[in-house]
Amino acid sequence: MMPVRCLRRLSVLLLTLLLLVPGTLPAQEAQPSPSGSNPTAMSANEQQLLQELGKLQGRVTLPYQHAGVLQQPQGRSYQMFHEAWLPWIGAILILATIVALAAFYVYRGRIRLREGELTGRKILRFNAFERLTHWMTATSFIVLAISGLNYIFGKRLLMPLLGADTFATWSQWAKYAHNFLAWPFMLGIILMFVLWVRDNIPDKYDIPWFKAGGGLVGNREPIAGRFNAGQKLVFWSVVLGGILMSASGLMLLFPLALLDVNGMQIAQYVHAGVGIALIALILGHIYIGSIGMEGAYGAMGTGEIDLSWAMRHHRAWVEEQRAKGRIAVPPADRRSGRAAPAE
Amino acid sequence: MKVVIAGIALAVAIGIAVGLTLPSAREPAWQAFSTSSTRVDDPGSNLVGPDWRPEK
Amino acid sequence: MARMKFLCDADRCIECNACVTACKNEHDVPWGINRRRVVTLNDGKPGERSISMACMHCTDAPCAAVCPVDCFYKTDDGVVLHSKDLCIGCGYCFYACPFGAPQYPQVGNFGSRGKMDKCTFCAGGPEADSSEEEYRKYGRNRLAEGKLPLCAEMCSTKSLLAGDGEVIAEIYRMRVTQRGYGSGAWGWQTAYKENVT
Numbered sequence: 001m002m003p004v005r006c007l008r009r010l011s012v013l014l015l016t017l018l019l020l021v022p023g024t025l026p027a028q029e030a031q032p033s034p035s036g037s038n039p040t041a042m043s044a045n046e047q048q049l050l051q052e053l054g055k056l057q058g059r060v061t062l063p064y065q066h067a068g069v070l071q072q073p074q075g076r077s078y079q080m081f082h083e084a085w086l087p088w089i090g091a092i093l094i095l096a097t098i099v100a101l102a103a104f105y106v107y108r109g110r111i112r113l114r115e116g117e118l119t120g121r122k123i124l125r126f127n128a129f130e131r132l133t134h135w136m137t138a139t140s141f142i143v144l145a146i147s148g149l150n151y152i153f154g155k156r157l158l159m160p161l162l163g164a165d166t167f168a169t170w171s172q173w174a175k176y177a178h179n180f181l182a183w184p185f186m187l188g189i190i191l192m193f194v195l196w197v198r199d200n201i202p203d204k205y206d207i208p209w210f211k212a213g214g215g216l217v218g219n220r221e222p223i224a225g226r227f228n229a230g231q232k233l234v235f236w237s238v239v240l241g242g243i244l245m246s247a248s249g250l251m252l253l254f255p256l257a258l259l260d261v262n263g264m265q266i267a268q269y270v271h272a273g274v275g276i277a278l279i280a281l282i283l284g285h286i287y288i289g290s291i292g293m294e295g296a297y298g299a300m301g302t303g304e305i306d307l308s309w310a311m312r313h314h315r316a317w318v319e320e321q322r323a324k325g326r327i328a329v330p331p332a333d334r335r336s337g338r339a340a341p342a343e
Numbered sequence: 344m345k346v347v348i349a350g351i352a353l354a355v356a357i358g359i360a361v362g363l364t365l366p367s368a369r370e371p372a373w374q375a376f377s378t379s380s381t382r383v384d385d386p387g388s389n390l391v392g393p394d395w396r397p398e399k
Numbered sequence: 400m401a402r403m404k405f406l407c408d409a410d411r412c413i414e415c416n417a418c419v420t421a422c423k424n425e426h427d428v429p430w431g432i433n434r435r436r437v438v439t440l441n442d443g444k445p446g447e448r449s450i451s452m453a454c455m456h457c458t459d460a461p462c463a464a465v466c467p468v469d470c471f472y473k474t475d476d477g478v479v480l481h482s483k484d485l486c487i488g489c490g491y492c493f494y495a496c497p498f499g500a501p502q503y504p505q506v507g508n509f510g511s512r513g514k515m516d517k518c519t520f521c522a523g524g525p526e527a528d529s530s531e532e533e534y535r536k537y538g539r540n541r542l543a544e545g546k547l548p549l550c551a552e553m554c555s556t557k558s559l560l561a562g563d564g565e566v567i568a569e570i571y572r573m574r575v576t577q578r579g580y581g582s583g584a585w586g587w588q589t590a591y592k593e594n595v596t
Contacts, residue, residue: 038580040410043446046585058438058450061416064376067499070438070452073589075497079461082495128346135350140358151467151489159469168468168485175487176362179508184357253508254368255490264494301344369507372431376506381430389427389535390516391504392483 046071055262066256078265082272087152090276097280101287108216111293113309122304123318123327130195131303137188140181145279147174152272182249189242192235199226200235205316215313226317234285241278244270402477403520403542404564404591405551406571407451409582411558414439414449418550418559422453425521425549426538432502434518435550448582451559453550454479454500454518455590462492462501462517476542477564478520483536488512497589520561521548568595 049056056070126134150158150171159167205222206229212222214230222228227235248271251259259267289296295309307327310318321327373386414437422428422435435453456479463471463479470485471492490512493501504513514536523540526533533540541549551561560567568584572595575581584595 040446040448040580040582043409043582044440044448046409046583047588049440056438056440058440059442060436060438062376062433062436063378067433067436068438069499070440070450071497071586071589072499073497075461075495076589079464079495082465082491131346132350132353135347136354136357137350139351139354143354151491155467155469164469164485168470168487171468172487175489177358179365180358180362181354183361184354187357255493255508255512257507261494261499268494301347303346365508366511369505369511372502372504372506373429374431376431376433387427387429389429390432390538391429391513392536 066260069261072261074262074265078268081265081269086272086276087156090149090152090272093276093280094283097283101284101292104216105287105292110291113294117308117312118306119308121307123307123310123321124303125299125305125310126303128303131300133188133191133195134300136184137192140185140188141278141282143177143181144185145275145282147178148272148275149279150174179253182246182253185242186246186249189239189246193239196227196235197239199317200232202229202232205229206232221312223315224313224317225320226314228314234281237281238278241274241281244274245278248274400475400477401563402565403456403562404477404567404587405453405455405520405548406560406567406584406587406595408558408560408571408574409448409450409585410578410580411556412437412449412451413556413558415555417553417555418451421549421553422518425541426519427534428516428538429504431506432504432516434500434502434516450585451550451554452498452500452586454496454520455498455586456520457497457590458592461495461497465491465495467491472525474522476520476522478522478542480519480522480524480537481515481517482525483514483516484525486514488514490515492517498586521546564591571595 046056050071050073055072055074058068058070060068154167154171154174158170162170203225205224209222209224209229214228215222248267251257251264251267252271255264289300295306298305298309307318318327371386373382416437419433419435419437423433426434428434435451437449437451439447439449441447456477458477460471460473460479462481463469463473466481467489468485468487470483471479471481473479488503488505488511490501490503492515493499493503500517502516504516505511519537519540521539521541523529523533523543524537526536528543529540539549541547546552548561551559560570571581571584575596581596588594
């Protein structure tokens with residue numbers, strides 16, 4: 001048994017060796033070399049290594065080992081992503097959001113308060129610290145969004161207007177702003193999570209809220225707690241998106257500290273993709289919190305809202321507050337209007 | 344409105360504070376990417392400009 | 400017009416690093432910045448191979464494509480150059496470059512990596528040819544003097560070829576025919592979407 005197997009192996013080996021002798025190789029039209037053999041036949045081969053490993057990694061005598069990557073064709077995929085996919089997907093997603101919001105505004109108009117609805121009684125919705133956190137994060141986000149979009153669309157839209165030199169100077173400052181304001185943003189994400197996670201845990205009102213279309217379409221008036229299901233969706237998208245942005249952003253902020261060059265590319269895919277999605281989401285958030293709905297801005301502006309507005313949009317929350325004795329008001333009339341869409 | 348402005352001011356203040364501290368996390372390539380035994384003289388400034396050695 | 404390319408004959412490279420030294424000296428390249436380097440694959444094992452690598456001056460260069468301030472340009476000779484006045488040091492070109500060519504004077508954060516530096520094919524930059532300013536920013540402009548890159552000129556085994564792509568490809572083809580074997584032009588498929596056998 002054993003000798004037979006050994007013999008078979010030997011013959012396979014011999015055959016392989018025979019095939020390696022130049023001249024029997026059909027691929028190269030080269031003459032047999034003077035020595036009659038190919039001394040590098042067994043050496044590292046570019047195409048073979050690329051197929052097996054995806055990139056060529058070797059050793060360098062330089063003190064920084066990332067220089068040992070001889071070739072990473074993934075750079076071409078990064079080019080493809082950065083110059084073909086990203087600008088198109090980004091532009092389409094953001095423009096589509098703006099068009100959708102404009103169409104909604106035309107269809108629904110500003111969601112107004114009803115005649116004589118205001119009671120004049122104000123209740124506190126967001127305290128000063130909550131509002132401070134919101135506006136700090138909002139400021140950072142807007143600057144981050146603009147300077148971030150500048151990396152993608154700047155050279156396409158701004159550069160022809162400003163000229164190469166002015167645009168380079170502007171981009172340099174935009175980059176500093178992006179790096180430095182990333183930190184108040186990360187802090188803001190943590191604070192907002194701590195402040196609002198309690199009120200954003202899904203509850204029994206969420207599914208009926210979605211079924212009623214959030215009060216955005218139709219005339220049903222869903223009940224909601226402190227935050228309705230749409231606001232919860234915004235909260236969780238911002239928190240999860242913010243975490244992804246922070247993690248990938250920190251990787252990009254300290255290049256090659258933890259990741260190799262391919263890891264940096266992936267960090268950028270995540271950062272740019274999630275960033276575009278967050279910008280589209282926040283455009284909707286800004287719309288409904290400002291021109292989209294009368295009375296909504298006050299919650300974050302002054303922190304106080306009219307009792308009737310609160311009853312109409314967050315009845316469960318008002319009743320809970322009243323039960324806790326935080327707002328001393330007579331049981332208000334049960335007339336309630338449409339529910340609040342996501343702010 | 345006061346809180347809105349305070350929020351903007353806070354974001355800018357933190358940004359500036361980070362902007363002043365973050366550059367300490369950086370190192371010139373001559374220090375990071377050359378072994379100390381090779382540093383026998385001034386690293387020079389050709390190709391990298393005069394801002395080569397920020398801590399000088 | 401010639402289309403300038405590098406070709407490293409991997410069957411000849413002996414990792415002597417003469418190309419690296421020649422480049423460093425010619426352009427007064429500071430420590431920690433390496434426009435050219437030699438990478439050894441399978442180091443110390445049978446089948447070890449060394450390849451000298453720098454910017455390949457790619458066709459449809461990825462660095463130039465991803466640059467957010469469009470600081471790259473291509474000369475009539477097909478050499479990919481950039482302007483250090485426009486560069487903002489974001490590092491995108493390093494992620495896009497298949498060959499790890501871009502170098503930065505600062506390490507540690509995205510905010511301030513300094514002006515990117517890379518192989519210029521000894522062709523300087525956007526400043527006036529062979530001017531003092533060009534030398535300070537980009538090094539010697541040998542092409543303007545009618546000379547080819549010094550790394551290839553200095554190569555002790557004539558492994559590294561620099562010059563018109565068609566001419567050096569022909570030289571390489573002749574070598575392969577004469578000696579009977581060759582491992583192809585390393586990096587050419589990725590850089591120029593063509594290969595030489």
